[in-house]
Amino acid sequence: MELSIDHITAAREWRQKLLYTVAGLLLFETLTGLSNYLLPFSVSNQVMVLLHTLGGLVFLVPFGWYQVRHWLLYRSKMMTHVKLTGYFSMAATLVVLVSGVWLTAQALFGTRISYLWDTVHLVATFALIIALAPHIGLLIYRNHLAKKREALQPVIAGEKKFGLNTVLIAGGLFLLTGLLLYAYQPARLNNDLPDDYSYLYGQDRPFAPSLATTTTGGAFDAQSLGGSESCGTAGCHEEIVKEWQVSAHRYSAMDPAFQAVQKTMGQQNGPESTRYCGGCHDPISLFSGTKNIFREDLTGLTGYQEGVSCIVCHAIKETDVKGNANYVLSQPQRYMFELANGGNGRLVRDFLIRAYPEHHVESLSHRMFKSPEFCAACHKQFIDKEINNVGWVQLQNQYDNWRKSRWNHPGDPNKTIECRECHMPLLDSADPASGDPMDYNRSPHDGKHRSHRFLAANQFVPELLDLPDAKEHTRLTEEWLQGKIDIPEIAEKWKAGPAVPIQLLAPAEARPGGKLSLAVNILNNKPGHDFPTGPMDIIQAWVQIVVTDQDGHQLFASGTVDDRHFIQPGSFIFKAEAVDQEGNLIDRHNLWELVGVRYSRALFPGFSDRADYSFRIPSRSVTEIHVEARLLYRKIEQNLINFLFGEDSGVTAPVTVISRDQVTIPVHAG
Numbered sequence: 113m114e115l116s117i118d119h120i121t122a123a124r125e126w127r128q129k130l131l132y133t134v135a136g137l138l139l140f141e142t143l144t145g146l147s148n149y150l151l152p153f154s155v156s157n158q159v160m161v162l163l164h165t166l167g168g169l170v171f172l173v174p175f176g177w178y179q180v181r182h183w184l185l186y187r188s189k190m191m192t193h194v195k196l197t198g199y200f201s202m203a204a205t206l207v208v209l210v211s212g213v214w215l216t217a218q219a220l221f222g223t224r225i226s227y228l229w230d231t232v233h234l235v236a237t238f239a240l241i242i243a244l245a246p247h248i249g250l251l252i253y254r255n256h257l258a259k260k261r262e263a264l265q266p267v268i269a270g271e272k273k274f275g276l277n278t279v280l281i282a283g284g285l286f287l288l289t290g291l292l293l294y295a296y297q298p299a300r301l302n303n304d305l306p307d308d309y310s311y312l313y314g315q316d317r318p319f320a321p322s323l324a325t326t327t328t329g330g331a332f333d334a335q336s337l338g339g340s341e342s343c344g345t346a347g348c349h350e351e352i353v354k355e356w357q358v359s360a361h362r363y364s365a366m367d368p369a370f371q372a373v374q375k376t377m378g379q380q381n382g383p384e385s386t387r388y389c390g391g392c393h394d395p396i397s398l399f400s401g402t403k404n405i406f407r408e409d410l411t412g413l414t415g416y417q418e419g420v421s422c423i424v425c426h427a428i429k430e431t432d433v434k435g436n437a438n439y440v441l442s443q444p445q446r447y448m449f450e451l452a453n454g455g456n457g458r459l460v461r462d463f464l465i466r467a468y469p470e471h472h473v474e475s476l477s478h479r480m481f482k483s484p485e486f487c488a489a490c491h492k493q494f495i496d497k498e499i500n501n502v503g504w505v506q507l508q509n510q511y512d513n514w515r516k517s518r519w520n521h522p523g524d525p526n527k528t529i530e531c532r533e534c535h536m537p538l539l540d541s542a543d544p545a546s547g548d549p550m551d552y553n554r555s556p557h558d559g560k561h562r563s564h565r566f567l568a569a570n571q572f573v574p575e576l577l578d579l580p581d582a583k584e585h586t587r588l589t590e591e592w593l594q595g596k597i598d599i600p601e602i603a604e605k606w607k608a609g610p611a612v613p614i615q616l617l618a619p620a621e622a623r624p625g626g627k628l629s630l631a632v633n634i635l636n637n638k639p640g641h642d643f644p645t646g647p648m649d650i651i652q653a654w655v656q657i658v659v660t661d662q663d664g665h666q667l668f669a670s671g672t673v674d675d676r677h678f679i680q681p682g683s684f685i686f687k688a689e690a691v692d693q694e695g696n697l698i699d700r701h702n703l704w705e706l707v708g709v710r711y712s713r714a715l716f717p718g719f720s721d722r723a724d725y726s727f728r729i730p731s732r733s734v735t736e737i738h739v740e741a742r743l744l745y746r747k748i749e750q751n752l753i754n755f756l757f758g759e760d761s762g763v764t765a766p767v768t769v770i771s772r773d774q775v776t777i778p779v780h781a782g
Contacts, residue, residue: 127273134178135274136281137171138205140164143282144289145237153471158448159292161468162460163285165219168212175205193246200243207236219467223348224544299451301333303443310405312384313498319398321498323438324391326399327429332443334400335451338414340422342450346462351543355564356422358574358585364419365394365411367573369650369748372756373701378410381499381704386410388499391437392490395424399441426476433485433511435492444475479550484514487531495706502693502707508648513641517717520640525552529605529640536562537599553601567592569644569651572747572765586766593745593770595638610771611638612715614655614743618775625731628777632657632684632723632741636715643715644745648688649698650752653745653770655684655723662736668727671742677750677764684723688712700755729779740774 144160144167151157179202189195211233218225305318313320318330326332340362344353356362364370370393378386383405390398397403397415418424423444432438447464449457465472480486488511496504514520514531521527538554541561549556571589574582591597595610617631632655636643644653656671671683679685689712690698692705715721729737746765757763 128178130174130178130181131274132277132281133174134171135278136285137167137174139278139282140285141167141171142237142241143286145234148468149234153445153468155296155298155448156289156293158464158468159289159296161464163289163292165212165216165463165467167285168209169216172209172213175209179205197243197247201240201247204236204240204243208233208240211236215467219463222466223346223542224466224469296448298448299335299446301336301443303328303331303333303336305331305401306404306406308404308406309401310384312382312405318401319387319391321385321388321436321496322391322398323432323434323436324395324398325440327440327442331401332399332441334396334402334412334414336443336446337396337399337423337427337441338418338421339451340418342458343422346458346465348462348466348544351539351541352545352561352564353422354581358579358581359564359566360568360570360573361420361425361564361566362418363573363577363579364392365397365415366417366419366577367393368576369573369701369752369756370394371411374410376700376702377704380702383407383410385499385704388436391439392420394419395437395441396421423476426478426481428480428486428489429478431480431486431489433488433492435488435490435494435509435511437490439489442475445471447472477545482530482532482550484511484520484531487511491531495703499704500707505706505708507703508646510641510645513645513717517640519717527605529602531640532562533602534599534606534638534640535566535568536564537567537597538601539563567597569593569646569745570747571768575766576763590768593768595771607637609637610743612636612643612653612743613771614741614773616739616741616773616775618739618777620777622729622737622777622779624729624734624779624781627726627728628659628737629724629726630657630659630739631725632773633720634715634723634743635720636717640717642717644686645714647701648686648712648714649690650701650748651687651746652679652749653686653743654679655741656744657723657725657739657741659727660738661734662738667730667734667737668725670725671744673767677753686713686715688714699751701752734779737777737779738774739777740772742772743770744768745770 141164144164147160148157148164182198183202186195186198211229214229215225215233218229309318311318316329319325340356341353344350370389374386374389374394377389383403387398387403390403394403394411394415396418397410397412400412400415402412402415403410424441427442427444428439429442430440447461447468449461450465452458452461491508491510492512493507493509494504495507510531519529538558538560539562541559543561546561547556547558548554554560565585565588567589569589569592571586571593574585579585588597593611595608595613598608599606613635615633615635617633619628622628634655639645644651654671657669658666658672659668660666670680672680674680689710690703690706691708691710692698692702693707695710698706713721745768748765750764753763753765754761
């Protein structure tokens with residue numbers, strides 16, 4: 113029996129090299145796309161993302177050529193299920209190609225891919241599979257079951273050749289994938305503690321006395337926890353990195369005061385004890401094993417430059433409210449070339465993170481970040497026998513202050529104000545991380561991200577270190593303390609004005625030669641923790657009051673600062689006086705000798721205190737008295753600065769006026 117014209121055409125078409133090429137590429141693209149969607153993150157999947165993208169771009173030309181040719185050949189044929197599914201396949205392929213090209217452009221030139229286009233690309237892929245299976249499969253199946261199968265042998269032979277060549281082309285591309293995978297040399301990580309590492313607190317607690325640990329219980333290579341700058345150089349998180357660069361989290365290890373205290377602690381109490389500080393101040397050095405008895409440099413280069421890096425914060429998997437860095441840190445699986453220093457590797461890394469973002473998002477973004485309990489791991493501190501050789505002493509404790517305060521209303525976010533709402537206010541943003549569907553007052557597309565400046569009360573160190581944007585950061589810190597920075601998202605819950613306002617209480621009038629009594633009320637109005645908070649042996653907040661007559665002559669003063677930057681004795685000061693076993697004052701932040709506190713003055717959230725003053729008005733001609741009271745704050749008191757930097761260094765901490773009040777009192781004789 114002779115073949116019909118249709119059968120001759122079919123036999124010829126099945127043998128077309130163009131068809132093999134298109135089908136082989138399409139099979140490879142489909143399988144790699146499904147692999148990227150269904151299988152876990154891996155280096156092999158990343159290689160397939162790259163080849164999937166390149167293959168898709170190459171596929172454009174032969175597919176367009178073949179599709180036009182195929183349509184011209186069969187357009188006049190009657191409509192059958194084969195032709196109908198062919199049209200569906202063509203439409204689905206076009207959608208896959210358009211969405212794929214658009215996603216590629218976004219990954220190459222944008223900061224993130226569109227989840228809508230990604231979904232379109234995925235759905236169109238499944239639509240293509242559903243349409244193409246009957247288009248080709250049923251046709252082949254029908255020919256193999258035909259009654260006159262012998263007459264269709266040329267067609268069947270063509271089909272077999274088509275199938276074999278399609279598999280060979282796809283297989284060749286997978287072989288290329290394997291070769292590229294074999295050729296790739298990932299960065300070598302040394303996740304081992306030094307051979308001479310001191311396990312003073314036991315093999316099972318290598319990072320003690322810090323409570324911080326890792327998911328493996330062992331070391332993490334420093335470079336695996338660093339590289340924060342790279343989060344901005346790709347154009348993705350530029351805004352956030354710029355904020356972080358000048359933040360207390362960034363300079364926590366390079367802080368000169370921290371470095372000086374750590375050095376003294378290592379000399380006097382043993383280098384291993386500095387691991388106590390490392391969990392919060394210097395985690396990269398801690399987990400890479402730098403804080404060792406045989407190492408003079410207790411802070412490695414990466415740890416010094418990055419402090420609490422992006423990875424350190426975002427790779428924490430568990431926290432505990434016990435404090436002292438009680439968290440568990442993971443070592444995220446990194447993208448190809450993510451640890452490269454530059455060049456084309458960085459371009460590949462940036463493309464992969466944007467084109468294949470699921471792992472990046474899932475490994476570094478957690479709901480846990482939103483909880484005050486996350487902050488509690490470091491913002492709660494105590495000392496016990498492992499440090500002071502005596503016993504347990506509670507130190508700073510911002511978390512429990514907040515937990516017991518008026519700002520905590522469990523289950524009612526409309527009344528509760530949490531750590532991030534104050535210290536990480538929302539900013540207008542073009543960052544890929546903008547938007548948040550999980551916050552009660554936000555949406556996925558609100559165009560905002562949380563500030564990573566972590567504004568609080570350190571207006572000293574950024575300029576001392578001459579960090580990028582330090583002057584602006586200092587200005588913002590002072591405005592933060594003074595209540596000049598609005599936070600619209602919590603404005604209904606948070607009162608306007610300074611963080612800690614003061615009010616002068618004075619009589620309506622006074623008499624010459626009489627005794628004048630004044631008082632200053634101080635209210636911890638806005639903070640969710642004690643004021644002041646932090647290391648109270650270092651920080652100083654005090655009331656300054658200056659009384660002058662109508663001609664500007666000073667009648668009385670308290671809280672003034674002398675030429676050597678010391679506060680006038682007898683001033684009203686918020687502080688803590690810690691002592692050692694002999695009752696000596698802890699005045700150099702020598703916490704390893706601290707056993708208790710002989711005096712402490714701070715304000716619990718919502719509570720107030722009062723400073724009282726009195727003096728006698730001169731009998732001479734005083735007709736009017738002007739009183740100005742100011743609440744002042746500085747990060748480090750001068751005695752410690754002199755110890756750390758030397759008395760002749762000229763270094764002093766800036767003083768911020770948090771709030772002020774003034775009154776004028778008429779003086780009447782008789």
